[in-house]
Amino acid sequence: NAGVMQNPRHLVRRRGQEARLRCSPMKGHSHVYWYRQLPEEGLKFMVYLQKENIIDESGMPKERFSAEFPKEGPSILRIQQVVRGDSAAYFCASSPRGSEQPQHFGDGTRLSIL
Amino acid sequence: EDQVTQSPEALRLQEGESSSLNCSYTVSGLRGLFWYRQDPGKGPEFLFTLYSAGEEKEKERLKATLTKKESFLHITAPKPEDSATYLCAGTGANSKLTFGKGITLSVRP
Numbered sequence: 001n002a003g004v005m006q007n008p009r010h011l012v013r014r015r016g017q018e019a020r021l022r023c024s025p026m027k028g029h030s031h032v033y034w035y036r037q038l039p040e041e042g043l044k045f046m047v048y049l050q051k052e053n054i055i056d057e058s059g060m061p062k063e064r065f066s067a068e069f070p071k072e073g074p075s076i077l078r079i080q081q082v083v084r085g086d087s088a089a090y091f092c093a094s095s096p097r098g099s100e101q102p103q104h105f106g107d108g109t110r111l112s113i114l
Numbered sequence: 115e116d117q118v119t120q121s122p123e124a125l126r127l128q129e130g131e132s133s134s135l136n137c138s139y140t141v142s143g144l145r146g147l148f149w150y151r152q153d154p155g156k157g158p159e160f161l162f163t164l165y166s167a168g169e170e171k172e173k174e175r176l177k178a179t180l181t182k183k184e185s186f187l188h189i190t191a192p193k194p195e196d197s198a199t200y201l202c203a204g205t206g207a208n209s210k211l212t213f214g215k216g217i218t219l220s221v222r223p
Contacts, residue, residue, distance in 0.1 A: 004157070033210065042118075043158070043201070045210040056208060091157050098209035100146035100165065105157035 002027050004106035005074075006092050012112045013082050021077040021109045025094030032075045033103055034060075034067060037089040048098070049075060055098070079111075087113045116141045120202050120214035127192055127221050135187040135217045137202030147185050148211065149178050150201040158201055161187075192221045 005024040013019050025032050034046040045059040049069040060067065064082075069075040079086055089110050093103035117140045127133055139147065146165055150158035162171040164180035171178045175196065177188045187200055199218045203211040 006157075031209070035211075035213075040215075042213040042215040043203075043211070045212070048209055056210060059210070093157075093211075100163070100205060102146075102148060102160045102163050103211060104160055105150075107155070107157045 004092055004094050004104055006090075006106035006109050008109060009107065010110045010112070012114060014114045015083060016081050019079040019082050019086070019111055021079075021090050021092075021111070023075040023077070023092030023094075023106060025075070025092075026104055029094035029096050029104075031095045031098050031101075032069050033093045033095075034075075034077050035091045035093065037091060037108070039088075043091065046077075050098075082111075082113050084113045087111055116204065116206065116212040118202055118204055118212050118214040120200075120217050122217060123215070124218045125220070127189075127219065129193055129221055129223050130191045132188070132190045132192070135189070135200055135202075135219070137185040137187070137214055138183060139185065139202070139204045139212075140183075141204035141206050141212060143206040144204055145207060146205050147180055148203045148205070149185070149187055150203065152199045152201055152216065161200075189219070192219075194221045194223050197221045 035043040047060045047067045048056040064080045089108045091108045093105045095101040119138045149161040152158045162178040199216040201216045203213040
């Protein structure tokens with residue numbers, strides 16, 4: 001299955017540590033999106049990237065959060081100095097082009113902060 | 115601000131009992147309306163894209179329809195394996211999806 005691959009599936013961090021979440025898009029997809037899902041809430045957009053470029057980061061907190069999609073390798077969502085409120089499921093999606101193309105999702109990384 | 119609202123929050127059906135899930139949207143310059151299915155512990159699985167009012171798409175027991183303000187997911191003669199959370203999302207020119215909170219469907223045998 002050449003779907004969107006996310007790792008790790010589960011990640012436990014203590015407050016103040018760093019969390020790195022990885023996403024490999026579907027083959028042939030150059031557009032990557034990150035979403036966050038909190039309990040009892042819908043999926044919320046965080047950031048949209050193409051290879052080596054951030055297209056839209058309007059949903060991402062300005063402090064402690066960063067994202068990249070390098071020329072080679074997976075997309076990385078990085079959370080520095082994690083706090084309890086960062087506990088959530090983080091989903092990555094990819095599409096061959098932007099706009100109206102369907103986005104295909106991975107199975108997410110469940111981040112727990114102790 | 116773009117907004118997507120789904121109702122009801124939860125729906126319990128008897129196997130074979132057809133029903134509809136509602137999605138109301140306010141998305142500036144709508145480019146596509148999407149339906150996904152999400153099972154516990156999994157990511158959303160793409161079902162349908164609708165692009166213009168009046169459009170309909172079908173897949174097995176599911177049919178999605180679109181008007182200028184709403185979309186409906188009709189489930190005909192559901193089976194227990196149709197139990198899941200169904201998500202509706204819209205996108206405009208900015209490519210990001212705005213999701214509703216989802217409708218949790220339970221189908222009893």
